[in-house]
Amino acid sequence: MATFPPGASGPDSMSPDSDQPGTSRRLIACVACQKRKVKCSRVFPCANCIRSSSQCIPGTPAPPRGRKPYNQALKARLARCEQLLSGQASAAAAKASPNAVTTPKSSQSQSPADPSPVSKWTPEGKLVEDSNGKLAFMDNYLLGLVNEELRAMDELINLDENERSSPLDSRPSDPNTDLLLGDDASNSSVLDAWPGAALVFKLWQIFLDRVNPFTKVIHVHSFQPHVVEATNGTQGLPENIMALLLSIFLMAVVAMSEEECLNTLKKTKEVAVASFSSGIRQIMRQLNFMRTNDLVILQSLCLYLYSLQDRYDRHSSWVFSGTVIRIAQKMGLHRDGDVLGLKPFESEMRRRVWWQLVSLDAKFALFSGFGHSLLPRDWDAREPSNLNDADIFPAATQPTPDRDGPSEMILCLVRHKITKFLVDTPGLEPVKMMSELNESSGAPPVAGGTREQQMSYYLTHFELLEQSLQHILDNRCNPHAGQVHVMAQGLISALLVQKRHLIKSISDGPRPDAVFQSGEDNAFMWAVSMLEHTAFLYASSEDTGFLWFADFNFQYDVQ
Known part of the structure; x- marks a missing residue:
């Protein structure tokens, strides 16, 4: 038989009808019903306690928060x-007041003699x-x-x-996004571009062997589970991961030969590239990529930029590259992750993506006929570390020190040194500079400082670049570590020869006994040197699967 606490004469004594007028209290479920998580009749003893012959203790309300x-x-x-x-x-x-005189920190720290x-x-x-x-x-x-x-x-x-709560195919696209990625008129969907299970692994492996060594914007070990999941189709895949996978598939096709693409995908390379590109554009529109703060989407855009070579007008590619740079700046990638208090893994991946984007922007600027003086300035993101993907992991709480020897980053290290040189010498145009510094005509490449000071400034940076490349060649490059290091060795050697030729041309200037007397003659020799560099890239890439990269670098400084 159910019992109830002393002082309650019976079931009716605690019923709502017994409350006095003017006093209204909220009845709480009894303790037993709360514990069993069942509905309480809130008449004590309650029906559940009567049925189970247990003591019915009224619940008490929690104290107010x-x-x-x-x-x-x-x-x-x-x-x-x-x-x-x-x-x-x-x-x-206060700043606008005529009595307030302030001196910017930048003007205090920068010496007038520094050009x-x-x-x-x-x-x-x-x-x-x-x-x-x-x-x-x-x-x-x-x-x-x-x-x-x-x-x-x-x-x-x-x-x-x-x-972003609505399904992928039901959300309207952002008109600002359509301005850059267009609006595919076809009825094709992302599913139409998705490869079968066997092809997913095949394309992933091609990407790892031929593309990843030049980009390194993906952490292979943490991304591998998404590749396995992608073999079952798009069901359950996050949208940003779908975008990155499509960019990976696209770059794998870009790295293929025409014959290889026909044998693997049973379609021409042009058709395969168009199919994956269409899928990327569709999903980017749905993701409203112009407003994103997602690093995965930025990784996808970075790889997509690589695929634009020879497919789009080079001026449009440069404009689109600038847009991606602005998205990265909006996300704060130009600031180092350590300054922002981010975890070591996230900081390292942000550095990799940022330096790749700046390098790409420099490339597209040169293709479009502009110098590197328009590269983004005022950023402190450090160069990526000399580390393999196995050396870093998302849960790390302390940064991993650089490797002393070779790593997977060898080709990226070379490109980053070139990029750093371009950023540090914004007034340098190799062809233009040789004619202006060697002759007395024309405006100086950089405002401020005498012509001799400017020449000394540039020569100093050339020497620093040479030292950096030589350090990589001596300490980070091992031809026995695989084809990537073999190509890096040849690439560094060729770059060192070119830079030494340019330094000699600037230092010596036209001499009475020289075959080439003018700056234009030196410019011609520089162009020939760059074509020789391109020929070397083709020769060293033909049997390694890196021919796509040689195509990407064709006519580097002479367009």
């Missing part, structure tokens, strides 16, 4: 925003959480704080919307 009322919390957030913005306005007014136009100032920055819960980078620290306050207010009033 010590939190601010809703309106008070919202007002506090608004006051905080007003305080931040008013402080910024006061600072701006380098590269700014030494490093802007502040802050990672903030966007409306999708992803981290976004804001260059203005104050606006980052305001953004955090506004974000907190959004959570208070439940206005946070998930913009």
Whole structure:
């Protein structure tokens, strides 16, 4: 028989009808029903306790939580925003005052004798959480704080919307995205471009052997499970992973010969490239890639940029490359992950992607007829480390020190040194410089400093580049480590010969006994040297599967 606590004379004594007028209390399920997680009749003893002949103890409400009322919390957030913005306005007014004299840090630290136009100032920055819960980078620290306050207010009033909750094929595309990626008129879908299980592994292996050594924007060990999952089709795959896989498949086809593509995919290389490219464009539109803060999507765009060579107008490719660079800057990849407080693995992968994008942008700029003076400036992302993928892993809490010897990064290390040289010498145009520095006509390549100072500046950077390449050749390159290192050895040797020829041309200038008297003659010799470099790339790539990279570098500086 059910029992109930002393002081309760019977079932009716605790019924709602027995409450006195003016006193209204919320009845809580009894302790036994709460423990068993069953519905309680809330009449004590309750029906469940009567049925089980157990003691019925009324539940007690939990103590009130010590939190601010809703309106008070919202007002506090608004006051905080007003305080931040008013402080910024006061600072701006003080700066505009005629009595306020300030000296920028960059002008204090940069010597007038240094002809380098590269700014030494490093802007502040802050990672903030966007409306999708992803981290976004804001260059203005104050606006980052305001953004955090506004974000907190959004959570208070439940206005946070998930913009990516609808299925992939049902979301409307962003018109800004269509401006760059077009709007495929065909009725084909991403599923039409997806390869079968056997082809997924085949294309993945081709990518690893022929493309990955030049890019290294993917961590193979952590991405491998997604490749296995992709053999079952697109079902269950995250959309960003689908985009990256399609870019991998596309670059594998780019690295194939025409005959190999016919034998493997049973279609021409042109058709296969068009199919995967269409799939990438569709999924990028659906992902609204122009607004992304997702590193995986940026990795996909980086690989997609490689595939544009010889398929699109080189000027359009350069513009699109600039767009991807801006997306990367919006994500804060130009700032080093250690500065932003990121984990070592994420910091390293961000460095790899950023340096690849800057290298690609330099390439497309040269193809489009522009120099590297338009490369992005004012960034502090360090060069990627000399590490294999097996040396780093997502759960790491401490950075891994560089390897002393060879690694998988050898070809990327060479490209990054060239990229760093281009970034550090924004006024350098090899052909233009030889005619302007060796002759007395024309404006100096870099404003500020005498012609002798500028020549000394460039020669110093050439020597630093030569030392860096020689260090890689002596300490990081081992021809016995495989075809990648064999090609790196030949590539470095060819680059060193070219740079030494250019340094000699600049240092000596036209001499009475020289065969070539003018800067234009030296420019012609430089162009011939670059064609010889291209011929070497073709010769060394023909039997290694790297011929696509030689095509990508054709006419490097002479277009």
